[in-house]
Amino acid sequence: MTASYGSFELQGVRFFVGDVLVARASDDGSTLPYLGKLVAIELDETGSVALDMRWYYRPEETQEGRQFHHGKKEVFSSNHYDRVYVESIECKALVLGLDHYHELHQRLAAHSRELVQEGVSADHVYFCRQHYRTDTNTFAPALxxxxxxxxxxxxxxxxxxxxxxxxxxxxxxxxxxxxxxxxxxxxxxxxxxxxxxxxx
Ligand SMILES: [Zn+2]
Ligand SMILES: [Zn+2]
Incomplete structure (x- = not known):
């Protein structure tokens, strides 16, 4: 039997369905953490808190790799879903449209560890202007x-x-x-x- 929930709490921070989460990719920190939108929270058969995530891709993680026009904090929404466990979650992130990103970035540039909102530090603020399809390796809309x-x-x-x-x-x-x-x-x-x- 499984049960689903709208939020969970980790180290005093509440994470909600719809939030963007930062998940540890490797224990030694050699791989950049993954970013994903939390789409569902379930208690699985073993009693573990399982999180269904829809991943964001960094330019480096796409087939064409980082290009001239990719910003440092650019990510792409994707059609790639996965299940992870609550133990791998590090913190929250914020993925904004380009206008809001610029607005926030100008205010925060000098203080990168500053909290933008509960559980989100300024170094985990990203922008998204394209969707990446992992089955066709294509981006939309065209820029x-x-x-x-x-x-x-x-x-x-x-x-x-x-x-x-x-x-x-x-x-x-x-x-x-x-x-x-x-x-x-x-x-x-x-x-x-x-x-x-x-x-x-
Ligand atoms: Zn040019
Ligand atoms: Zn000219």
């Missing part, structure tokens, strides 16, 4: 692409708008870091510059 390199934006890094063509150019592609971008009043991309040079 907008910018710049002459036709790659998406990396939310950790600034882009700069070209005053001539209005396209957004990656800092790296323009040869500028964040400080360099902030210091510029106007900018014309290389493609527009060479177009202009050819015309005159």
């Amino acid at each position: 907008d692409v910018y710049c002459s390199c036709k790659r998406p934006c990396n939310p950790d890094k600034l882009m700069i708008a070209c005053d001539a063509c209005d396209d957004w150019i990656h800092g790296e592609c323009a040869g500028l870091d964040d400080k360099g971008i902030a210091a510029l009043d106007n900018y014309v991309c290389d493609a527009c510059k060479s177009k202009k040079a050819n015309a005159s």
Whole structure:
């Protein structure tokens, strides 16, 4: 016989169905902990508290690996479910949409161990803008692409708008870091510059 519950308590913190949990991946800490949304809590036949989780993937855990446009705290919702036991749970995490992530990140940047809410420290705040299907290794929705390199934006890094063509150019592609971008009043991309040079 099994029973299901809406929450459980661990070391003084209450975990609810719908929360994002951090689960230990290896005892020696050699593998980054797993992130998953808690979808059900059950007491199994042996009397252990079993947790049904829907995993989030980090870029490194997908088939294509980490790419240029992936942010440091980027994760993907996935269609991969698993059952883990309460003993492997370390703490809670927060997975936000990009807008909320930026908002929170700006407020917290200086204090990474600060608690964002009960059981969630700032270093366990992530953002999600795509869903990853583990059976087809595909991401959805597709991300907008910018710049002459036709790659998406990396939310950790600034882009700069070209005053001539209005396209957004990656800092790296323009040869500028964040400080360099902030210091510029106007900018014309290389493609527009060479177009202009050819015309005159
Ligand atoms: Zn680019
Ligand atoms: Zn341009």
